[in-house]
Amino acid sequence: MAVPKRDIVAGPPELLGLTLPGLEQLMLDIGEKKYRAAQIYDALYVERVPDIADASALPAALRARLQEHCATHSVALDTVQDSADGTKKFLFKLRDGRAIESVLIPSELREEDGQPRRRTLCVSTQVGCNLGCQFCATASLKLTRNLSAGEIVDQFLVAQQYSERPITNVVFMGMGEPMNNYDAVMQSTLILNDQRTKMVAPRRTTLSTAGVVPGIERMADEGRIIKLAVSLHATTQGVREELMPIARKWPLPRLMDAIEYYYRTTRKTVTYEYIMFDGINDSADDVKRLARIARRVPSKVNVIPFHDIDFVQPEGFAAELKPTPPDKFEHVVQLLRDEGVQVMVRSSSGKDIDAACGQLAFSKAS
Numbered sequence: 001m002a003v004p005k006r007d008i009v010a011g012p013p014e015l016l017g018l019t020l021p022g023l024e025q026l027m028l029d030i031g032e033k034k035y036r037a038a039q040i041y042d043a044l045y046v047e048r049v050p051d052i053a054d055a056s057a058l059p060a061a062l063r064a065r066l067q068e069h070c071a072t073h074s075v076a077l078d079t080v081q082d083s084a085d086g087t088k089k090f091l092f093k094l095r096d097g098r099a100i101e102s103v104l105i106p107s108e109l110r111e112e113d114g115q116p117r118r119r120t121l122c123v124s125t126q127v128g129c130n131l132g133c134q135f136c137a138t139a140s141l142k143l144t145r146n147l148s149a150g151e152i153v154d155q156f157l158v159a160q161q162y163s164e165r166p167i168t169n170v171v172f173m174g175m176g177e178p179m180n181n182y183d184a185v186m187q188s189t190l191i192l193n194d195q196r197t198k199m200v201a202p203r204r205t206t207l208s209t210a211g212v213v214p215g216i217e218r219m220a221d222e223g224r225i226i227k228l229a230v231s232l233h234a235t236t237q238g239v240r241e242e243l244m245p246i247a248r249k250w251p252l253p254r255l256m257d258a259i260e261y262y263y264r265t266t267r268k269t270v271t272y273e274y275i276m277f278d279g280i281n282d283s284a285d286d287v288k289r290l291a292r293i294a295r296r297v298p299s300k301v302n303v304i305p306f307h308d309i310d311f312v313q314p315e316g317f318a319a320e321l322k323p324t325p326p327d328k329f330e331h332v333v334q335l336l337r338d339e340g341v342q343v344m345v346r347s348s349s350g351k352d353i354d355a356a357c358g359q360l361a362f363s364k365a366s
């Protein structure tokens with residue numbers, strides 16, 4: 001697919017990512033009228049002009065000032081890869097030369113019109129990640145820095161240009177741990193979820209955490225209305241520690257207490273993500289324990305096939321991880337349903353372009 005050229009420059013402050021009050025402050029700081037902020041806000045997030053120079057509601061002199069004093073784009077699209085199943089993987093370059101990926105995933109098709117029910121954008125929140133989950137390709141990149149709110153919002157704005165119809169859902173589930181970049185992520189939701197921008201509804205926005213307990217508690221205390229997903233992946237502390245080193249810092253009982261606190265405070269259901277690994281977390285005992293966990297607060301469990309990450313040459317325990325065979329996978333899903341657990345089987349969308357869950361690490365695009 002041809003990629004339109006977009007210039008991004010290091011240095012000046014970002015325009016994208018500013019909320020209306022932030023833009024009002026910017027206008028005051030540069031000696032402009034405060035009401036111009038609303039015009040800029042609408043141009044950026046409602047009309048979504050390709051460039052601030054195209055914002056015809058603004059006087060030419062102000063457009064020129066903004067171009068001079070601000071970075072008007074936060075990410076530049078480098079490559080789009082198309083999967084046979086309709087998934088698209090975007091490689092973005094950042095203003096400091098670093099790179100991130102996002103994935104646009106169509107859901108199953110509606111019978112009425114043959115269109116996907118949902119178009120979900122999986123956005124990145126950090127450059128790399130330092131949590132070291134054994135099954136995740138991003139972990140091999142190590143953390144370089146957090147993304148800004150502008151870099152998060154701009155992933156949406158560019159991806160939308162490549163989607164035939166509006167993106168319906170956003171998941172903070174790409175590169176990085178969103179709770180470790182909490183402020184920028186929440187600032188991005190103020191824009192993404194603003195009724196005025198009509199980007200995506202809060203109930204269709206999900207933050208997925210590896211289990212950062214203070215972040216879960218903060219979301220509850222602040223009454224955040226986006227949805228919470230927790231990457232569980234194990235039913236015992238020992239296995240979880242092996243798969244996800246973060247479990248040593250916030251052990252399973254502490255995590256479960258935080259989730260219970262979240263539910264009691266917000267009354268919002270929680271989604272558990274559960275990647276199935278052959279012989280590691282897919283036994284009958286795991287089913288019983290997972291059902292007990294899932295019953296603690298109203299929840300659903302997304303079970304996910306493990307996608308190999310051989311392209312990052314994993315070593316040690318990570319190299320031993322194998323997907324649960326399809327027959328056994330189906331059997332475990334049925335056992336969970338028999339236990340009364342609300343189970344969704346997540347597809348392997350984008351697997352052929354290494355865009356499936358846990359595979360984001362610039363495998364083929366760079």
Ligand code: SF4
Pocket residue numbers: 129130131132133136137138139174175176177210358
């Ligand atoms: S699964 Fe998420 S939290 Fe874990 S290493 Fe990968 S990006 Fe980081």
